[in-house]
Each structure stands twice: as C-alpha cells, then as structure tokens.
Amino acid sequence: MAILNNLINSIRMKIVKTQSLIIDWSLYDKSIFILYLGVLQSLGTLNWYFTSFHLPDTRQWLNEQFFFFRSVICLVTLAVYVMTILLAHHYKNNLYFQKIMPYFSPMLFGGIMIYSGYTIGIYNPVTLAGYVSIFLVGLVLYDRKIIYFVIIPVTIYILVMCYYTTVHHLPYAPVFSEKLNHSLFYKNQFWVTSMVFLYLPIFVVCILLFELLLWQWRSRENQYELFSKIDFLTGVYNRRYIDVVIQNLIKKQRPYSLILLDLDFFKNVNDVHGHATGDRVLKRIAEVLVLNMREDDIVGRFGGEEFILLLPNQTLQQAIDIAECCRSQIEKENIAISPTKQLKISASFGVATSQADTREDIVSYADEALYRAKALGRNQVQFKQKHTFDEQ
Template identity: 45%
Template sequence: MKLYLLLKKSIIRGYKNVKFHLFETDNVLIYWPNFSKGILLLGFALLVLMGHLSWYVLNYHSENRIWLNEDYYDYRVFTTYCQILLTVVVSCITFLFRRNRLFRKFMGWFIPLYFGCLLIYSAQTVGIYSPAAMAGIVNILLIGFVFYQPKVIYSIAVIVTVYVVAICYLTSIDVMPYAPLFSEQLNQSNFYKNEFWMKSMAILYIPILIISALFFEILLSQWRRKEKRIETLSRVDSLTEVYNRRYVSDFLTSLYKSKDSKYSVILLDLDFFKMINDSYGHDAGDEVLRRVAKILKSSMRYHDVVGRFGGEEFILILPNQSLQLAVEIADRCRKAIHNEAMLLPNGEEIHVSASFGVAISENGKTMHDVIREADQALYRAKSLGRNQVCFLET
C-alpha cells in the first residue's frame, strides 16, 4: 500500500512538473537550451516508435497480413525493438552526463539528427516517396527550423538530405527494395485504390502530425503566456500590483478623447514616508506601499482605476463620478489607511496617514489641467497639516 501511494505521488509530481515546464512556465520552448529540446525529442521518438511497432504487429496478426511482407516481418520487428532500446540507452546516457558542458553541447546537436534519421529509416520501410514519408519529412524540417538555430538545423539538414538522396538512389537502381514493409501484391497494385494502403499512410503519418501539432501548441501556449505577462508588466506596477503611470496616462487620454465622459481624479501622498524608510528600512517602506495599494483597490468600484503615480504617490481615477462623491471616497480611503495597523517585516506594527487632493473634469479642462488641480489640492492638504482631503473651489 505504501509503495502504491509513493508511486502515485511520484506520478502526480512528475505530471505536475511536466505540465509546469511545458505549459505554465514563462521560459518559452523556443528559448530552451538545445539539450533540453533534445530530451523532449527523445520522449516523442519513443512514442512514435512504439506506435509504429503496435501498428505493424496488430496488422500482421489480422486479415491485413496479406498486404505485409512476411519475410520482412521478423527483421522489422527486431530493428524496431533495437531502435526503442537504443533510444532508451541514449536517454539514460543523456541523463547521466547531463551536467557535462561539452556533452550537453554535443547532444543538443546529435539528438535532433538521431530523431530525424530514425524517422527517415521508418519512412524507407513504407516507401520513401509515400505521402506519409514525404509529409513526415516536411513536418520534421518545419519543427527544426522553428525550434533550432539556423547553424544547428542546417548542419543536420545537410546530413539528412544526403541520407534521403542515398536511399532514393539505391532504391532507383534496385539495390534497396522500395517499401519492403509491404507485400509484392500490394506494391504491384494501384496504391490509391487500396484501402489498407490509404489507411496505413494516414495512421503512420498521424503520430508525426500529433508531434508537430503538440510542439506548436506548446510553443503557442508558452508564447501566449509570455505575451500576456509582458502586457501585464507594461500596465502594472510590479511592487504594488496597481496600474503604473503609463497605463494611467493612457486611460486618462482615452477619457479625455471621449468628450462626453466626466471623471474625478484623486491624488494621494503618504505622509512622512521618507521617515518610514529611514527608520525601518526600504523593505518596510515597500510593505507599506503594498498594503496601501490593497486598501485603495478594496475601496474602489470595479471600473475605477488605482495607479501608482510615482514613489509614495497614488492616483485614483473615478469615471462618471461627481466631485462631492469623489471627496467622500477620498475621505473613506484616508480613514481606512489611517486606521490600518501596518505589520512590518520585523513584526512591528505602525500606523501611517495620507493627504488627498481631489479634482474633477469640468468646463473643458484637459487631463493635465485636472491632474494639476488635484496636485494643487494635495499640496494644500499637506500645508494644512496632512492626513486630510482637499479640493479647489471652482
């Protein structure tokens, strides 16, 4: 029972690790080291080889046996098992010497070459000119050009091309049999009218198609996640997780361009914030800023904007809000900040306060005019003793 639970836990942990590295990490597959890409390729190679072996054995022991070359069966099964064993051995060696820098560099180049040669050998057994073979080769090249640097994939492409040309030439002069996997009866028939051959081409190509689709899905998933994160970072202040000044400016611009939109702006500045940094350290100051940001966000409507305007200064933008209600909201935020016990990293609790300035977009004011009035009102609140809300009479 304990062994079962341990195995179950290991499988779950392994699944979560794979899921994280393929779909949840910000480290996009295309930027992985070639060595790490190679490990992924080895896993896919094993899946393809086992799929081909299963297809071959199942068809041989069915009514489709007449379409397969019985003299070639034992040899092909043996070579496929050898390929699987060799791939497992390569995987084990890769794991054992994974910390060696020169080995990692070599395997980053060798594994995609090995993967390509495995598939080309399989393609030769079903006919190098067959749809499954041609489509598979094209797909592998596309994967290579997307995921690997040109110097790697071009050097591999040269070797693979020589290999393919050699197979084609030897086949054309009857030194190598064409499609030795299939019986003479099938090879002499009209391929495209043979239902077994048509299904075989589709089934043999499907694993390559799935691999290609999976590779690109992994890439796109990681890329979308990275793009989303970049977009978020471009709009959000990393410390406080409220909007940054750039986003605030863009949002105000959009409100200003919408001529019929009225909005209020609240500027607030933490009182004596420099004293907090000097007395308790910058970690304490950062914690205070984060806590204030949370208070502000919890006090706003879902469509209001909370932003960090710089340093210890925050800005609140309230679309379609009157000056009177904006002042009431500012005072509610002021009280919430003043009453909050800020727990510092050292375990000590302190109380802070903030001064607020409020302005509203009226009488054709530009967004710069509104911010300037809010800033003047904030300066007035500070000059009157701090920890209060002010607005300019218009």
C-alpha cells in the first residue's frame, strides 16, 4: 500500500508542478506514464467486458465461446502492464532499461490497443479514432524517430489484420455474437453504448493531456517572460525591463521620477567578507527598497551594486522624500553575516525627473547626481535638473 501511495504521489507531483512539465520529462518517465495509461485502459475494458457478459440484457450480444479466451488475454495484458511498471521503477537507473523502455513501452501499448480494436471490429470508427488519437498524443510526447519506429509496425499490424479479416481468415469483431455482427451495428443500442464507453476514456485522456500540455506550455511561457524581466539574484526587475517601462511612460507622456542608488564601498564587502555575503547584502537591500515603494513604483537592479527606482506620477519633492526614506532605512539596517557579526551599509542616491527629454537624458541626470552624492561624502541624496544640482 505504501508503494502504491508513493507511486500516486510521484505522478501527482510530476503533473501538477509547473517546474516539472510533462513535455520536459525524460523519455523514460514518459514511457512509464504510457504504461499507467495502459493499466487504466485495461481496467476499463475488463469492467465493460465482465459487466456486459453477466447482465442478461447484454449477454446475448457477446460471443460466449470467445469470452474465456478474451478474458484471459485482458488479465494477461493487465499483468504485463503492471509487471513492466514495477520493473521500470526497479531498474530506473539501469542503462539497458533506459535505452529500451522508450521504444518498448509505446510499442506494447500500441500493439495491445490495436488487438483490442480488432476484437471489437478493426474497421469500426472507434478503432480508427483511437489509432489517430494515440498517434497524435505520441507526436506531442515523444521524439519523432521513436513514434515512427512504433507507428510503422503498428500500421502494418493493422493492415495485416484488415486483410485477413476481409478474406475471412480472421473473424470480424470476435467479441460480439453472430447475432450482433450480422445486424446493423448503428441501430443496436448495446453496440453504440459499448463504442462510446470504450472510446470515451481514450478521448478524455487525449483531451486532458493536450489541455494539460497547453496549460504547462503557457505557464512555462509566462515563467520565461517573468524571468526576462526579473534579476535572478535579488528578485527585483532587471535593467532591460526598466528601460521598457520608461519608454512606455515617455510614449504615453506620463510624468515620472527616477532614482539611482549605489551601495557605498560595496567592493570592500566582497573583498573582505566574500561574494556570498555580498549577495546576501544585495538581496536585503532589494527587500528594503521594495518595502518603501508604492504599489505603482518599480524597483530594479541597474547592475552590480547599483539599483534603480522608477516612480510614475511622482513629483520632484516626493521622489526626494522617497530617496531619503530609503537612504535612512538602509543606514539603519544591520545585516547578519554570522551568528555574532553584523554588517552596516549605506547608499548614495541620485534623483532626476521626466523634465529630461529622453530616457538617456533622465538616466544621465540621475547618474550625474549619484556621482555628485559620492563625491560629496556618500550616504546622501542629490538631485539634478537640466543644468543645476539640488542637494537634500
């Protein structure tokens, strides 16, 4: 029971976690997944077959002489699936299994599905629709070379069965009784219901799988889009995204202010305490800046130990006040670098507003103000307009 629970939890985690997309699974994991689908399909077939045979109203439509043989085949099929799954989990680190499973698993699944299709009628729409559905899912999940390696012999298998059925060397739809096979299938409620019941799981699995893959693809695209905006270390926006936002503000002619800040003597932090400590300092400073921003304000890492604050619809005095608040909060920070040692840090700020004509202008003005703040002793706020400096 514990083993079964572990397997179920493993499958659930692989499917639900967006960090572990089905399309990114190894071929080995996809092969095991197909075997689980085979188990579910076999259980569904057994349920339909035994239930139909033991109900008085439906038993008349089944071939009683074929029942024992088909039942044994169904049980053997289920046992083969289960045994293969157990072996696949047990030998998952075996190189030989890793090589053969991506080919063996879909070949087994395809062969069993086609044989099952033959028993209910190799020509009927359900068999053909199942063949097409499984082929399409295979193209999505697997490498092309593996799918064509499997689909070619499976297709030949279908054609051979079709031929021998046509020349009456094989019975058509041996599961069903002669009474049903010599009647109009589409007018027989049991046949129609059976086709729906047998094909519905394939259809539902295909739809759910495609929907899941599309959802995970969208999720991954959203993650990629987010990663293209975010600085990996600090979790704030990166320079590229800040540039895009500034260009949008300029295009919409919205007023904004911009603050550049640089951590004072940060090189000494890396040289004396190591880069791991430097990274910890950058992360904490980013958190302090975010905590002091409005909802519409944007915090970004401009590069190295330099950060940028973008403040839409903020006046000059508001921007200076925010810069001073951030400076004060950073100065008060005690960043733990060991259980007994804390590090103090300070930052210099340069402020500019959208009175500048272009994105390059406002960044240049904020940068000049920042360097003026450093030249005047660091740990202070400076503001630059087109031709003048202001000091806070």
